[in-house]
């Protein structure tokens with residue numbers, strides 16, 4: 001019972017609650033919140049902000065960014081990890097390292113329970129928007145992309161599954177993963193639309209990186225939806241020849257480590273991510289918490305997206321949104337407990353890795 005109440009203190013029900021808790025916890029710990037304010041308001045009329053808190057060794061050039069809500073609706077787990085960390089801030093001795101918590105990179109998506117922002121832009125594909133001009137990937141559009149766009153109900157979902165299964169049976173699993181999730185730049189209604197210009201989130205990310213220009217930057221970007229239920233996975237884009245690759249092997253080998261440069265089993269190789277903008281992108285890891293399996297997640301995303309474009313704010317749309325929240329944020333105390341436990345474990349290893357690189 002005690003554990004359950006701890007989790008409910010950290011796992012919020014809405015963006016509005018998460019944002020308030022983050023600010024209140026900072027206040028209680030005597031830390032300052034810097035906010036980047038977005039246009040518009042959230043689903044409860046709240047302000048939409050990306051909030052940051054920094055602490056640690058002020059003399060150190062090593063800075064670890066811990067990020068939540070890059071994919072809006074996935075933000076609940078990351079926000080809970082950040083809140084739990086803030087709650088323990090007095091007991092953590094940080095030497096030769098500073099930590100910057102970045103809460104809700106995509107506050108619109110977090111508040112309105114979408115993975116993307118107000119323009120349906122996937123922030124973690126947006127940084128290559130300028131090199132993928134509209135129409136460039138639209139000339140030979142795959143039937144599966146068209147099917148994803150019209151998946152509005154269970155019948156259409158079964159059709160989508162059958163098309164995907166056929167492709168997988170024929171050995172095209174990795175190609176399908178890349179086709180669907182590596183990002184689309186031709187149609188604003190697509191599920192992993194990377195946008196056509198820099199989003200406000202991307203602009204704020206650049207502004208933040210500018211503040212830490214002379215530092216050695218590390219990134220831990222927290223997501224949910226990929227991988228086995230309740231398991232944490234550490235994803236890295238480091239190339240096999242890099243020293244970051246070796247360090248990852250050393251520090252994260254027991255943490256379901258996946259190097260996406262040569263292993264597409266969990267995620268396609270991505271471009272245009274937050275990490276791609278770091279001075280040293282290999283210093284980034286993505287923390288992925290598995291929820292309900294790839295096809296279930298994809299189906300829930302497609303149905304919510306259909307109603308967003310065709311019946312916005314209808315009953316079906318609200319139902320699809322609530323379902324999407326449940327798919328990315330399992331309400332089970334066990335799942336939540338695992339998220340927090342593995343976060344502490346991976347954070348400890350990440351801090352050790354930073355120390356070892358700069359002794």
Ligand SMILES: [Zn+2]
Nearest residue numbers: 071074223224
């Ligand atoms: Zn994600």
